[in-house]
Amino acid sequence: MSECPMTLNGRKLLETELNHLVRVEREEIKQAISEARELGDLKENAEYAAAKERQSIIEGRILDVQSKIARARVINVATLKTDKIVFGATVTIFDNQKEITLTYQIVGEDEAMTDPNKISYNSPLGKALIGKEAGDEVIVKAPKGDLTYEVQDITYG
Numbered sequence: 001m002s003e004c005p006m007t008l009n010g011r012k013l014l015e016t017e018l019n020h021l022v023r024v025e026r027e028e029i030k031q032a033i034s035e036a037r038e039l040g041d042l043k044e045n046a047e048y049a050a051a052k053e054r055q056s057i058i059e060g061r062i063l064d065v066q067s068k069i070a071r072a073r074v075i076n077v078a079t080l081k082t083d084k085i086v087f088g089a090t091v092t093i094f095d096n097q098k099e100i101t102l103t104y105q106i107v108g109e110d111e112a113m114t115d116p117n118k119i120s121y122n123s124p125l126g127k128a129l130i131g132k133e134a135g136d137e138v139i140v141k142a143p144k145g146d147l148t149y150e151v152q153d154i155t156y157g
Contacts, residue, residue, distance in 0.1 A: 003073040003145055005072075005075055006073070006074060006075070006108035007076075010074075010108045010111035011072055014068055016065065017065055018062065021065065027059055028055055029051060032047075032051040033048065033055065036048035036051050036093055038052075046107065066151075073092070077156050078156065078157040080157075084132065084133055085129045085130055086130065087106055087149065088106065089155070090104070090106075092151075092153040092154075093149040093150060093151055095151065102149075103117060104118060104125075105119050105122075106120075106130070107121070108121065124140050124141065124142070129151070134152065135151060136150070
């Protein structure tokens with residue numbers, strides 16, 4: 001089983017989501033299934049079918065979140081001391097094509113989906129940034145051609 005790196009905040013977000021799924025979503029879907037059963041013939045009951053499908057989605061997400069929490073390797077960003085970009089770093093880069101400055105924190109996949117200023121360490125840009133230092137040029141292979149960035153600053157914490 002592979003480790004799942006995440007920040008302290010990323011783990012808290014997953015724990016909050018799991019708590020909501022188990023205590024709220026699961027209970028609501030139980031009620032919806034119960035109400036749909038009361039409507040009669042289950043073979044031709046669209047409400048029942050929809051509720052069961054929703055239940056399957058919820059249970060799948062619960063298992064996914066539980067697995068990620070179990071495999072979590074929590075990185076305390078505040079304790080990192082390095083000049084290189086590693087997981088958890090907040091990086092300021094200059095986009096040479098658009099001539100704008102961008103700032104991103106490199107985080108786990110779930111956490112990256114919650115904030116536009118966070119990118120996954122598995123994304124093309126995240127992978128290209130890992131190991132670089134301030135002043136380095138970063139080239140990201142993209143379908144429309146290479147994208148070039150310059151690392152301006154790296155912070156932790």
